[in-house]
Amino acid sequence: MITSLLKNNTWNVTLKAAIAAFGVYFCMYAFRKPFAVASFSNLEFFGFDYKILIILAQAVGYFISKFIGIKFISELKPQKRILFLLIFIGAAEIALLGFAIVPAPYNILLMFINGIPLGMIWGIVFSYIEGRKTTEIIGLFLCSSFVVSSGVVKSAGKFLMDSFGVSEFWMPFATGLIFIIPLIIFAVFLNKIPPPDGEDIALKKERKPLSKDERMFLVKKFFLPLFSITILYICLTVLRDFRDNFSREIWDEMSGAADSSVFTLTEIPISVMVLLILGFMVKVKNNRKAFDYYHYILFGGIILVVCSTILFQNKIISPFLWMTVSGFGMYLCYIPFNGIYFDRMIAAFKIKGNVGFFIYFVDAFGYLGSVSVLFLKNLGSQDRSWLHFYIHLNYIIAVTVFIFSVIAFLAFQKKSGSKSNAENEKTSEAVRFDAFKI
Numbered sequence: 303m304i305t306s307l308l309k310n311n312t313w314n315v316t317l318k319a320a321i322a323a324f325g326v327y328f329c330m331y332a333f334r335k336p337f338a339v340a341s342f343s344n345l346e347f348f349g350f351d352y353k354i355l356i357i358l359a360q361a362v363g364y365f366i367s368k369f370i371g372i373k374f375i376s377e378l379k380p381q382k383r384i385l386f387l388l389i390f391i392g393a394a395e396i397a398l399l400g401f402a403i404v405p406a407p408y409n410i411l412l413m414f415i416n417g418i419p420l421g422m423i424w425g426i427v428f429s430y431i432e433g434r435k436t437t438e439i440i441g442l443f444l445c446s447s448f449v450v451s452s453g454v455v456k457s458a459g460k461f462l463m464d465s466f467g468v469s470e471f472w473m474p475f476a477t478g479l480i481f482i483i484p485l486i487i488f489a490v491f492l493n494k495i496p497p498p499d500g501e502d503i504a505l506k507k508e509r510k511p512l513s514k515d516e517r518m519f520l521v522k523k524f525f526l527p528l529f530s531i532t533i534l535y536i537c538l539t540v541l542r543d544f545r546d547n548f549s550r551e552i553w554d555e556m557s558g559a560a561d562s563s564v565f566t567l568t569e570i571p572i573s574v575m576v577l578l579i580l581g582f583m584v585k586v587k588n589n590r591k592a593f594d595y596y597h598y599i600l601f602g603g604i605i606l607v608v609c610s611t612i613l614f615q616n617k618i619i620s621p622f623l624w625m626t627v628s629g630f631g632m633y634l635c636y637i638p639f640n641g642i643y644f645d646r647m648i649a650a651f652k653i654k655g656n657v658g659f660f661i662y663f664v665d666a667f668g669y670l671g672s673v674s675v676l677f678l679k680n681l682g683s684q685d686r687s688w689l690h691f692y693i694h695l696n697y698i699i700a701v702t703v704f705i706f707s708v709i710a711f712l713a714f715q716k717k718s719g720s721k722s723n724a725e726n727e728k729t730s731e732a733v734r735f736d737a738f739k740i
Contacts, residue, residue, distance in 0.1 A: 316436040319495045320443035323427050325488030326387070327444055330423050331451035332481035333394040333416070333474075334360070336459035337401075338547050340470035347407040354676060356401075356413045357547050361673045363417025368666035370418075375425030375658035376512040384493040387426050390419035391485060398475040409471070424665075425658040428641045430492055432657045433509040433648075434502045438584040441642040446573040449633055452546055453569035455481075505587070506649045509656040517659055527717070530710035531639070532664045534600075537699040537706075538636045539668030540675045541607075544695060545629065551688040556621040568622065572630045576637055583642070589650040590718055596638050596646065597711040604700050604707070606631025611696045628696065635703065639664060651717070 337356060345352035378386070397416035401409045431440040459477045462468040468476050498506070512520075521528060545552070580599070586592040607628050614624035644660040647653070675695075 312435060315496060316434075316439055318491070319431050319434075320440045322488050322492035322495060323431055323440055323444040324447045326427050326485060326492055327423065328447040328451040328454075329481040329485035329488060330391065330420065331448060332455045332458070332485075333391060333398065333478045334420050335452050335546065336455045336477040337413075337470075337474040339456040339460045339550055340463070340473060341550065342470055345406060347410075352406060355407065355410050358673060358676050359410045359414040360417040361543070361669055361676070363414040364421040365417075365666065365669035365673055367418045367421025368662050368669055371422055371425050371662035372517070372659065372666060373514075374422065375429070375662050376517060376656060378426065378429060378658070379511065380429070380497070383426050383429060384489055387423065387489055388486065390422050390426075391482070393419040395475070395478045395482060398478055402469075402472045402475045406471075421669075424640065425662055427492070428661065429509075429656065429658055430495055432641065432645050433498045433506045435505055436584055437506065437645045438642050439581060441640075441645065442577050442580050442637070445637040445640055445642075446577050449569050449573040449576065449637075453567075456549070506589075506645065507652060507654075509648070510654060512655045512659050516655065520653065520655060520659070521663075524717070527710045527713035528660075528663070530706040530713065532667050534703045534706040534710070535639050535664040535668050536671035537702045538632065538639070539665070540671045541632055541695060541699045542636050543669075543672040544675065544692060545632070548688050548692070549625075552625075552692055553621075555687060555689040568625050568629060571626055572633055575630050576633050579634065580637065580642070589646050593643075593646045593650045593714070594711075596643050597707060597714075599638065600635050600707045601704070603631040603634035604704050606634070607696055608700045611693060615693065 340353070342351075342353045342356075347355060350358075394416050397412045397419075400412040401416070403409075404412060427444060428441070431437055431444065434440065455477055458480065459473050462473050462476055463470065498509070583592055583595065586595060610619065610624050610627040610631065613619045614621070614628075619627070639661075641657050641661055644657045647660070648655060648657065
């Protein structure tokens with residue numbers, strides 16, 4: 303069966319693109335997240351915990367990068383993608399070297415610099431895979447990479463510290479070195495993937511760079527649903543980033559010192575379940591139906607987050623099961639907005655443009671929200687419990703996401719209905735005209 307699939311050119315390209323995209327972004331996380339597993343205990347500067355400062359510094363760099371990416375990624379020409387991809391990764395690793403060499407707190411600036419180039423990688427990688435019949439499948443492999451990789455690179459970083467005595471400051475750079483060669487190999491592999499063919503374009507519409515005027519037109523045309531999506535994406539980014547950055551602290555509070563394997567053991571089942579659920583979307587050929595289904599999935603994911611948190615607080619389920627189920631619900635909501643949701647949106651509403659613009663538009667505000675919550679946690683809360691803060695965050699964000707997801711769904715339904723009526727009128731006129739000719 304596998305052999306017959308590989309003989310089919312579509313599935314051959316899909317498999318190669320999925321492996322290459324997954325590999326590039328999986329390896330990219332080695333330059334971004336390993337430091338999160340370090341505790342940097344007893345370090346405090348300017349009234350802040352040192353770890354919070356470096357997380358904030360990288361997040362601010364990432365946040366600035368997303369605003370730059372609204373223009374840069376939406377205008378990026380295909381022939382320059384791999385060049386910028388490798389330059390950005392190289393710059394991020396050099397910044398990690400500086401982080402290891404420069405003493406604290408001055409090395410905080412290096413973590414800020416590290417975040418700027420890394421914020422561009424997602425848009426570059428997704429530009430290779432958007433606008434295809436099988437974008438959902440490839441996109442899910444790509445999205446599952448950051449679910450799995452976050453845990454794996456943390457486990458790798460903790461292993462380097464525990465087994466080889468690598469310091470917390472040198473560990474991020476050392477982890478990056480392990481993954482840099484595989485990343486280059488996957489990047490070259492990805493760059494050889496053929497562009498969308500005629501059938502892809504007919505089904506998903508041709509993807510083109512967007513000018514400033516075209517970007518402004520899209521914002522005005524879809525203002526209400528885009529505003530609602532941005533708000534709910536801010537919330538999802540806050541929840542996801544907090545869980546990702548402080549998973550060690552949350553686990554330590556729940557079950558003592560966390561073993562390095564726990565970060566991988568919780569994330570792998572999540573990625574597999576999300577891949578299975580969202581993978582069925584490729585079977586939905588009607589773009590408007592598929593777009594509606596993503597909203598239903600969003601509702602279901604939020605319900606999982608709330609229910610699992612209630613069960614955990616009442617000691618009905620274990621910490622491991624709670625982190626797995628709530629993480630699954632959160633990623634079920636979060637992952638589609640990293641590309642495949644907007645890929646269907648473009649196809650459903652026949653939008654001239656590319657996914658990169660929409661991703662970076664919502665992502666820029668998402669990371670602004672993430673940075674803001676970190677400030678509030680450190681300045682506004684006397685309760686330093688990461689676990690309690692995370693539990694409260696689950697409830698607040700779940701309610702907010704549900705409200706704005708309903709608003710976005712209804713707004714898109716209205717636009718879809720208006721468009722359908724206009725098309726029906728054109729069809730009726732064409733039928734009447736043909737009848738008159740007969």
